[in-house]
Amino acid sequence: MYSFFVILKRDFINLALNPVILLTNTVFPLVLVLVLGYLSNGAYSGEDMNGYDYYGVTIMVYTAVNVSMTAANSFMERTLKSSNLRILYSPIPRAFVYLSKITATVLFCGLSMLITLAVLNWGMDVHLGGADIGYVAVLLLLLMLMSAALGVWLCCLFKSEEASNKLLSMINNVLALLGGLFFQLDGLGETVAKASYFSPVKWVSEAIFRIIYDHDPALFATAAAVMLGATALLLLGCKLTFKTEDYV
Numbered sequence: 610m611y612s613f614f615v616i617l618k619r620d621f622i623n624l625a626l627n628p629v630i631l632l633t634n635t636v637f638p639l640v641l642v643l644v645l646g647y648l649s650n651g652a653y654s655g656e657d658m659n660g661y662d663y664y665g666v667t668i669m670v671y672t673a674v675n676v677s678m679t680a681a682n683s684f685m686e687r688t689l690k691s692s693n694l695r696i697l698y699s700p701i702p703r704a705f706v707y708l709s710k711i712t713a714t715v716l717f718c719g720l721s722m723l724i725t726l727a728v729l730n731w732g733m734d735v736h737l738g739g740a741d742i743g744y745v746a747v748l749l750l751l752l753m754l755m756s757a758a759l760g761v762w763l764c765c766l767f768k769s770e771e772a773s774n775k776l777l778s779m780i781n782n783v784l785a786l787l788g789g790l791f792f793q794l795d796g797l798g799e800t801v802a803k804a805s806y807f808s809p810v811k812w813v814s815e816a817i818f819r820i821i822y823d824h825d826p827a828l829f830a831t832a833a834a835v836m837l838g839a840t841a842l843l844l845l846g847c848k849l850t851f852k853t854e855d856y857v
Contacts, residue, residue, distance in 0.1 A: 677760030
């Protein structure tokens with residue numbers, strides 16, 4: 610396992626030294642919450658929720674969904690391919706290559722997310738669950754894990770970061786749309802509302818809003834199970850589709 614942790618450390622440092630990825634996972638979500646919260650604050654004038662509260666949740670969920678593109682970048686970016694090739698031809702399990710990328714992405718983005726949550730919750734007074742914020746953080750981390758596995762699996766499937774990111778951009782937006790992150794789908798009819806539950810994002814966002822505003826963690830286990838089940842399937846997909854000769 611020592612070799613795995615060596616690779617993991619290098620992958621984590623590569624992510625931390627990338628200014629675009631760093632800003633995307635820290636400053637950008639905060640700016641979006643500030644801007645969208647300010648612009649929509651009149652639409653959420655109730656005592657329980659204001660615009661900052663609503664977008665504090667939805668932007669964090671959307672950021673977690675887009676972790677897939679960070680994972681794809683870590684796995685197949687041109688500047689990283691040469692060092693990854695050396696790992697592929699070293700005497701270690703080939704699964705270490707994609708597992709380290711997924712793990713490093715979740716660790717880096719998860720740490721960024723926890724810092725952002727702390728700033729929103731205690732620095733900007735955004736309502737993120739109070740004593741129940743731990744449930745929110747765990748669900749976001751599990752969504753990041755599933756999203757990172759999705760990004761790496763598509764890279765294994767298409768053997769191209771560019772093709773994967775184009776498809777991921779579309780997939781992420783569809784999942785976010787079905788999850789109700791851009792607007793609520795309940796007014797579009799019962800069929801659309803039921804279809805939204807095919808999106809893992811819907812389970813996570815619904816569970817988080819129930820935890821924060823109803824103090825009801827009943828959906829937490831179901832949402833977590835959906836994330837873990839989807840992650841397991843995606844990891845199996847990585848194992849079946851990752852081939853060293855296609856990566857070269």
